[in-house]
């Protein structure tokens with residue numbers, strides 16, 4: 001069962017965090033819906049990485065995919081090492 005939807009502030013704006021079955025990715029950022037959508041079946045480190053990645057898209061809309069990918073991997077890697085996800 002997916003976790004319940006959440007709301008979060010990103011740069012002062014309200015965004016939804018929603019759960020969705022996604023066969024091709026672990027997450028998406030839907031600007032028109034102001035929603036970060038995540039695949040809840042991902043393992044804990046992958047879900048953390050996808051959350052950091054999609055949050056990065058929202059927070060830094062001018063960054064390209066490669067930099068957002070690096071941001072998500074590096075921040076989530078640190079958080080995993082700090083114990084915020086099960087390895």
Ligand SMILES: [Zn+2]
Pocket residue numbers: 053057065068069
């Ligand atoms: Zn991306």
